[in-house]
Amino acid sequence: NAGVTQTPKFQVLKTGQSMTLQCAQDMNHEYMSWYRQDPGMGLRLIHYSVGAGITDQGEVPNGYNVSRSTTEDFPLRLLSAAPSQTSVYFCASSLAGYSYNEQFFGPGTRLTVL
Amino acid sequence: GEDVEQSLFLSVREGDSSVINCTYTDSSSTYLYWYKQEPGAGLQLLTYIFSNMDMKQDQRLTVLLNKKDKHLSLRIADTQTGDSAIYFCADYNTDKLIFGTGTRLQVFP
Numbered sequence: 001n002a003g004v005t006q007t008p009k010f011q012v013l014k015t016g017q018s019m020t021l022q023c024a025q026d027m028n029h030e031y032m033s034w035y036r037q038d039p040g041m042g043l044r045l046i047h048y049s050v051g052a053g054i055t056d057q058g059e060v061p062n063g064y065n066v067s068r069s070t071t072e073d074f075p076l077r078l079l080s081a082a083p084s085q086t087s088v089y090f091c092a093s094s095l096a097g098y099s100y101n102e103q104f105f106g107p108g109t110r111l112t113v114l
Numbered sequence: 115g116e117d118v119e120q121s122l123f124l125s126v127r128e129g130d131s132s133v134i135n136c137t138y139t140d141s142s143s144t145y146l147y148w149y150k151q152e153p154g155a156g157l158q159l160l161t162y163i164f165s166n167m168d169m170k171q172d173q174r175l176t177v178l179l180n181k182k183d184k185h186l187s188l189r190i191a192d193t194q195t196g197d198s199a200i201y202f203c204a205d206y207n208t209d210k211l212i213f214g215t216g217t218r219l220q221v222f223p
Contacts, residue, residue: 004156031209040122042202043157043213050209058210090156103211105156 001026006091006106013081013113021076021109023091031094031101032074033058034066036087037108043090049074050096081113116140118205118214125220132190134217136203139184145206146179148188151216152199160188160201195221 007022025032033048035058045058049068063085065077074093078085089109094101117139126132138146143165149157163170163177163186170177176189190197198221203214 033211035213040215042118042120042215045210045212048209056209059212092157102159102162103157105158107154107156 003027004091004093004104004106006089006109008109009107011109011111013078013111015082015113017081018077018079019081021078021089021091021111023074023076023106024072025074025091025093025104026072027093027104028071029093029104030071030096031103032068033092033103034064034074034076035090035092036060036085037090038087046076046089081111083113085111086113087111116205116207116212118203118212120201120203120214120217122215123218123220125222126193128193128195128221128223130193132188132193132197132219132221134188134190134201134203134219136186136188136214137184138186138203138205138212138214140205140207140212141184143205143207146177146186147204147206147211148175148177149202149204149213150199151202157202190219193219193221195223197221 004025034046035043047066049055091106092103094103147162148160174191200216204211
């Protein structure tokens with residue numbers, strides 16, 4: 001199993017550009033989520049999904065869109081990048097979100113918006 | 115909303131014990147977690163404790179939970195240089211994990 005994979009590892013964007021951060025898992029996990037990590041602020045939940053076709057907002061959803069058309073993939077879209085979105089983005093998955101299940105994290109995508 | 119707080123830094127000598135503290139506000143927590151993040155990597159689950167437990171021990175790790183004070187701690191016995199990392203406390207609440215700010219543990223010889 002590859003676990004949780006994220007692409008790209010690094011990305012530099014100009015303000016106003018759009019892009020999609022890819023996340024995939026091969027563990028047949030129902031629950032997937034996106035976090036951003038900023039210095040001194042820990043991880044903050046952006047969006048999450050409890051299964052294919054179902055998504056919901058987390059703590060900081062503004063400026064980001066998600067969709068979940070398959071169990072395996074959970075892409076995160078930035079429609080018009082802003083410098084405030086400079087961060088490290090982590091995707092995570094687990095068997096289910098409504099009871100204890102270990103969340104498995106991807107290696108992260110480091111995004112810089114100029 | 116729910117909040118989880120940690121101190122930002124901890125520095126210990128190799129071989130000593132480390133104690134990382136965390137406070138949370140959610141009174142309906144079911145599980146509380148400790149995750150470890152090594153430089154340039156994602157987070158890995160270290161251990162967790164169910165809310166009806168006071169203590170959990172797992173080799174060099176001891177987790178203490180004080181529900182009355184909403185205080186969680188992680189003790190690492192015989193701390194090694196390989197333990198240097200950022201440690202995150204997290205609170206599980208209705209499909210979401212709420213993370214603390216993380217405590218950067220530095221181990222010096």
